[in-house]
Amino acid sequence: MKSLHRPDLYCWSTFDEARNVDFHGICWVRPDGNVLIDPLPLTPHDLGHLAELGGVDHVVITNSDHTRAADALKAQFGATVYGPRAEEGVFNADRWLADGDEVVPGLKVVELHGSKTPGELALVLHDTTLITGDLVRAHRAGALMMLPDAKLQDREQAVASITRLAGLPGIETVLVGDGWQVFGLGGQLLRELAQRLSR
Numbered sequence: 001m002k003s004l005h006r007p008d009l010y011c012w013s014t015f016d017e018a019r020n021v022d023f024h025g026i027c028w029v030r031p032d033g034n035v036l037i038d039p040l041p042l043t044p045h046d047l048g049h050l051a052e053l054g055g056v057d058h059v060v061i062t063n064s065d066h067t068r069a070a071d072a073l074k075a076q077f078g079a080t081v082y083g084p085r086a087e088e089g090v091f092n093a094d095r096w097l098a099d100g101d102e103v104v105p106g107l108k109v110v111e112l113h114g115s116k117t118p119g120e121l122a123l124v125l126h127d128t129t130l131i132t133g134d135l136v137r138a139h140r141a142g143a144l145m146m147l148p149d150a151k152l153q154d155r156e157q158a159v160a161s162i163t164r165l166a167g168l169p170g171i172e173t174v175l176v177g178d179g180w181q182v183f184g185l186g187g188q189l190l191r192e193l194a195q196r197l198s199r
Contacts, residue, residue: 001027001049005173005183006129010053012046021139021179025068026131028107033057035104037123037131038066038177039073058082060103062133063117064090066177084111086119097121110165114157115147122165129173130186136162136193138179144193159197166194 001010008029013022026037027050034050035058042050050056055077059070064087071092073079082103083093097103099111103123110122115135123131130136135147135158152158165171166187174186182189 001046004175004181009125009129009175010049011175011181012040012042014040016178019139019178021137023178024176024181026175027053027056028125029053030104032104035060035107036073036079038062038133039069041069041072055079058103060097060107060121060123061091061093062122062131062177063087063115063120065117066133067091084117084119084121086111087117090117110168112158112161112165114152114154114159114161116151116153118153124168124171127168127170129175130165130168130171130190131175132165133177136165136174136176136190138174138176138182141180142182142185142189144174144176144182144189146193146197159194162190162197163194166190 001012010027011024013024025039028035034056036056037060056079059079059081061083070081081093082095085096085098088096097109101109106126108124112120171187174182
């Protein structure tokens with residue numbers, strides 16, 4: 001797994017040829033049990049690295065299209081799987097999350113609306129790092145974008161959700177599920193995206 005902007009954060013990726021972007025899984029290493037977000041299948045190397053870091057206790061799925069390796073990690077490590085409350089029953093999870101919930105201390109849930117699945121989750125880590133699933137992405141380095149209109153359930157709600165994210169104070173980094181990660185300028189690029197979408 002690759003080190004990110006904090007010594008306790010890692011990601012691993014796979015290249016999606018249809019979209020010409022990387023898909024990412026995120027790992028937050030913490031003394032009270034590691035958290036994986038939208039975990040992709042792991043290579044033997046990355047699985048060994050994860051084991052060295054203490055395995056996984058919590059797996060957060062931001063939307064039903066990102067279940068990916070959740071079941072395998074639950075079976076191997078006994079991890080608790082979390083999903084969006086609005087998709088309860090759509091896939092297997094142990095706990096369902098809604099707006100304002102805290103997965104573990106320091107990792108807060110923001111519920112999004114209008115995306116391709118109901119109640120997609122975004123996560124805010126220690127008020128400075130935003131982790132997104134599908135609605136906010138980055139198919140070009142140095143710019144954020146919204147999921148294409150054709151895949152949205154409700155564009156107005158989607159834009160309102162992104163505007164809300166852009167208003168979060170203190171965001172520095174945006175770790176997207178699809179595309180290029182944004183370090184340092186995350187809050188600024190979120191605001192620029194919200195402004196473009198509101199025109």
